[in-house]
Amino acid sequence: MFYIKDASEYIGKEVKIRGWLYNKRSSGSIKFLLIRDGTGIMQGIMIESELDPQVFSKFDDLTQESSLKVTGTIREDKRAPGGYEITIKDVEIYQIADEYPITPKSHGTNFLLDHRHLWIRSKLQNAILNVRSELIQAIRDYFYQNGFAMVDSPILTKAIGEEAATLFETDYFDLGKASLAQTGQLYAEAAIFSLNKVYTFGPTFRAEKSKTRRHLIEFWMIEGEEAFYDNEMNMDLQEDLVEYFVQRVVERAHQHLETLERDISALEKVRKPFYRISYDECVEILKKNGSPIEWGQDLGGEDQTILSTHYDKPVFIYNFPKHAKAFYMKEHPENPDLVLCSDLFAPEGHGEIIGGSQREDDYDKLLNRIREEGLPEEAYGWYLDLRKYGSVPHSGFGLGLERTVGWVCGIEHVREAIPFPRLINRIYP
RNA sequence: UCCUCGGUAGCUCAAUCGGCAGAGCGGGUGGCUGUUAACCACUAGGUUGCAGGUUCAAGUCCUGCCCGAGGAGCCA
Numbered sequence: 001m002f003y004i005k006d007a008s009e010y011i012g013k014e015v016k017i018r019g020w021l022y023n024k025r026s027s028g029s030i031k032f033l034l035i036r037d038g039t040g041i042m043q044g045i046m047i048e049s050e051l052d053p054q055v056f057s058k059f060d061d062l063t064q065e066s067s068l069k070v071t072g073t074i075r076e077d078k079r080a081p082g083g084y085e086i087t088i089k090d091v092e093i094y095q096i097a098d099e100y101p102i103t104p105k106s107h108g109t110n111f112l113l114d115h116r117h118l119w120i121r122s123k124l125q126n127a128i129l130n131v132r133s134e135l136i137q138a139i140r141d142y143f144y145q146n147g148f149a150m151v152d153s154p155i156l157t158k159a160i161g162e163e164a165a166t167l168f169e170t171d172y173f174d175l176g177k178a179s180l181a182q183t184g185q186l187y188a189e190a191a192i193f194s195l196n197k198v199y200t201f202g203p204t205f206r207a208e209k210s211k212t213r214r215h216l217i218e219f220w221m222i223e224g225e226e227a228f229y230d231n232e233m234n235m236d237l238q239e240d241l242v243e244y245f246v247q248r249v250v251e252r253a254h255q256h257l258e259t260l261e262r263d264i265s266a267l268e269k270v271r272k273p274f275y276r277i278s279y280d281e282c283v284e285i286l287k288k289n290g291s292p293i294e295w296g297q298d299l300g301g302e303d304q305t306i307l308s309t310h311y312d313k314p315v316f317i318y319n320f321p322k323h324a325k326a327f328y329m330k331e332h333p334e335n336p337d338l339v340l341c342s343d344l345f346a347p348e349g350h351g352e353i354i355g356g357s358q359r360e361d362d363y364d365k366l367l368n369r370i371r372e373e374g375l376p377e378e379a380y381g382w383y384l385d386l387r388k389y390g391s392v393p394h395s396g397f398g399l400g401l402e403r404t405v406g407w408v409c410g411i412e413h414v415r416e417a418i419p420f421p422r423l424i425n426r427i428y429p
Numbered sequence: 430u431c432c433u434c435g436g437u438a439g440c441u442c443a444a445u446c447g448g449c450a451g452a453g454c455g456g457g458u459g460g461c462u463g464u465u466a467a468c469c470a471c472u473a474g475g476u477u478g479c480a481g482g483u484u485c486a487a488g489u490c491c492u493g494c495c496c497g498a499g500g501a502g503c504c505a
Contacts, residue, residue, distance in 0.1 A: 400505030
């Protein structure tokens with residue numbers, strides 16, 4: 001089957017394009033159809049003097065997004081968008097589309113989100129979804145090539161993970177309430193004792209009442225977990241992974257990045273080593289740049305923006321205060337107020353894309369932290385077991401896919417980085 | 430939950446001091462032999478988010494509510 005992206009291989013040949021009408025123009029007895037087939041957009045020409053009148057008149061019936069099959073010869077022509085065009089010999093119509101809501105002029109976000117099922121057909125959204133697809137493939141390939149096993153963590157769980165206030169609950173037969181997973185990490189930790197290095201790749205759910213450009217209710221997370229890795233090695237791994245997938249997208253999705261008018265030179269700078277700054281240093285830098293942050297607090301949205309505009313490459317902030325971070329992070333051996341962890345911030349104002357840490361591997365210390373945080377001890381029985389039967393130092397991290405897609409594509413809001421975003425006040429379409 | 434901004438034609442927006450409800454796109458009709466979000470002419474299209482109030486007169490001012498956007502908190 002012929003696809004528009006392969007046009008250069010078909011010059012002078014007769015082909016059939018199956019697709020949808022993107023737009024049309026006419027100047028009387030010469031008419032232009034812009035046809036898209038998901039791989040590209042190609043201009044078709046209909047010339048009255050060279051066409052059967054019955055075929056020529058089909059132009060008038062065609063509406064935006066009508067589905068059609070055109071037969072014709074591919075030619076190179078500088079006047080055509082994309083450099084190639086098809087001289088049409090025949091037009092077969094699958095369906096005449098109803099009046100299409102998304103016109104070739106500008107629309108507001110609310111309207112576009114209401115029509116997300118149609119919006120994804122547009123040029124920029126198509127490019128974003130293509131980059132997302134390339135990115136996912138690159139991440140999977142990286143893990144495969146580096147000896148990681150893929151494990152699937154459960155989506156229905158007993159409340160265990162991040163925070164009880166942000167759980168989606170559902171009835172689970174005679175066993176009370178279950179909730180949708182907020183993370184697969186704890187299960188990934190169990191899996192390293194079987195497989196050594198693992199990653200999970202799945203949807204996660206957080207019922208946070210967040211309305212910011214960085215938040216989705218349902219988002220996809222990639223979580224690496226590595227036996228016998230300390231926090232330093234964990235950062236080395238993240239750095240290597242991020243460099244790999246960014247460079248691979250630059251290489252294989254170049255055209256889509258150009259469609260998005262992404263500054264590709266900024267992505268080409270994403271090479272090891274990244275910057276690494278301790279939390280202590282970070283607080284000093286932020287204070288100098290006018291942040292009201294005090295030692296002991298986690299970084300706010302404004303702080304993230306300051307940091308990620310300050311550097312031209314991703315930057316790690318490591319070793320946060322214990323009480324700003326999750327219970328499972330390992331206490332710093334020389335300073336019990338700190339934990340061994342790191343957040344990775346993407347440059348150009350895009351903010352946090354990874355949170356990682358070395359995990360607490362000492363049974364008593366972990367139990368202590370669970371009690372300090374007032375977590376339901378009984379739900380963590382199996383997780384504590386991992387510290388009883390051959391506990392080892394280990395580390396891991398979670399990469400937010402949509403934030404990463406947003407950064408690589410250079411788009412403002414994560415809601416465009418996923419085909420059908422789930423937002424606090426939106427579950428349609 | 431809190432703060433800020435917004436809601437006018439299918440869509441994007443305008444409407445001066447409170448004084449006749451407007452334009453572009455999209456739809457319809459006609460024209461044009463190389464168009465590039467084509468262009469030109471004509472045309473149809475309105476419960477100004479909802480409910481009250483002030484006024485001779487409200488899209489505009491006041492009160493309440495609904496909906497949306499951005500941000501805070503929280504996080505990937």
